Amino acid sequence: MPLIDPLLASILVCPADKGDLTEDEARSRLVCVVCRRAYPVTEGIPIMLIDEAELPDDSPQDPNGS
Numbered sequence: 001m002p003l004i005d006p007l008l009a010s011i012l013v014c015p016a017d018k019g020d021l022t023e024d025e026a027r028s029r030l031v032c033v034v035c036r037r038a039y040p041v042t043e044g045i046p047i048m049l050i051d052e053a054e055l056p057d058d059s060p061q062d063p064n065g066s
Contacts, residue, residue, distance in 0.1 A: 003028060003041045016050050
């Protein structure tokens with residue numbers, strides 16, 4: 001079963017880089033194929049805020065430690 005409505009999924013893109021998104025049903029999130037940010041989906045509603053996205057484990061760390 002899809003995480004979100006297929007019509008909505010067809011128009012959503014990553015707000016950071018406009019990359020396409022894939023569904024990670026096991027972890028209830030949408031993942032950008034370009035930057036690999038993962039956006040949570042809560043009760044069928046994608047939370048498409050860059051600040052709420054999970055970054056991939058191998059992403060560069062901020063040199064200021066934040």
